[in-house]
Amino acid sequence: MKNFKMILQYEGTRYQGWQRQDTSENTIQGKLERLLEKLAGEPVEVQASGRTDAGVHAYGQAANFKMNTDLTPEELRDTINRYLPEDIGVIELTEVSPRFHSRYNETGKIYRYRVLNSPRPHIFDRRYVYQVPESLDIGAMKKAAEFLIGEHDFQSFTSAKKGKKSTVRRIDEIRIETVSDEIQFIFRGNGFLYHMVRIIMGTLLSVGKGELDAKEIRNILTAKDRQKAGPLVPAKGLALMEVFYE
């Protein structure tokens, strides 16, 4: 069996997220696996670097699958693209070592969150931005973001219930950039918990609106209590941009 690594793009709008579900077929993983099963003549399991939630987009999701085929990687990529719905695409496909696993070998990720900071709508990118018409204090948000850099227990910033699994993660960078009438938030780290980027975003926006002091971030972290952090922002502003491997 050959092992193939894919870089995937998808618009998450009409999907229930990455992960295959028993009853419904409307997941990215489900679409890919059913297509590959037809090509391979036997079930194929597709592993991604991690799940993305319903409505979240991907510019550079990484995934791998094992399959017997005589097609070259380019031919396989083009064949898959021909049968995929137009909101999912394989950007790169390469044969990799049989030991490569897109989830276990992953060392970090970049997410981007796009805030449309204008009272006027974005007609063409409306599915990819979250509109916040109020003026936002970018300096305060940058100050707040600084408190999140480094290794912390992010229990306050996840919707996952407290359990045995560690909620310690390391954020290497939060870059906040103004791009015309947008503010883009770039998150780079070694791993992100369930809803973590979207709850951090809700918290940073509370700071930007002046509802929360930047210094409060420290107290929210130490509280380890989801109730202390800001609201969950909509999925549509979020995109998985890149996945890193050794």
Added chain:
Amino acid sequence: MKNFKMILQYEGTRYQGWQRQDTSENTIQGKLERLLEKLAGEPVEVQASGRTDAGVHAYGQAANFKMNTDLTPEELRDTINRYLPEDIGVIELTEVSPRFHSRYNETGKIYRYRVLNSPRPHIFDRRYVYQVPESLDIGAMKKAAEFLIGEHDFQSFTSAKKGKKSTVRRIDEIRIETVSDEIQFIFRGNGFLYHMVRIIMGTLLSVGKGELDAKEIRNILTAKDRQKAGPLVPAKGLALMEVFYE
């Protein structure tokens, strides 16, 4: 009655074009007029600088309408945007002279056509680009475009039947730019006939693929025969970018 000028954006994908039709309500003009009629309490007619066809987008369509209202232009703009579907937006709204008419006073327009020149799909902009995976000779297309600059009878480049109306138009500029994996074609002129940009595009792409010699453009123009020009390309790559007034 006050006269208001609007700059509109819309994604044409799910509309039968700009112009209101008797039986169907799925036009941009129809959506705007029904909304304004509710706000005004009486019928309001919205005039655009010109029609756009089904599936064609607009980044800067100009239109005007007359209405009695005490709202400021900003309030009126925000009210309209609140009730418009999310694929139509009013970008600017200003009160103008009662004599201003968006069609009669128009002096020129810019259209853009986006060609995705790659075998790989564009997931996020798929509704706004026309994919041509073959390699294209940009030099030859630029040479061909030169023959179209200036005032010509564009009868060969329109789907409109021959009639009494003049098919003479002036193209001031055709700019062909490579933007990452796209080729963008910018057309500036004093007016464009029915399907004119899309037939010129089909002809330029035939030149780019080597199916037609650039010099043939001259013969196509003088033939005044739609059959001599290239095919009509899909609407989705086309957008009305800007409308000029004195």
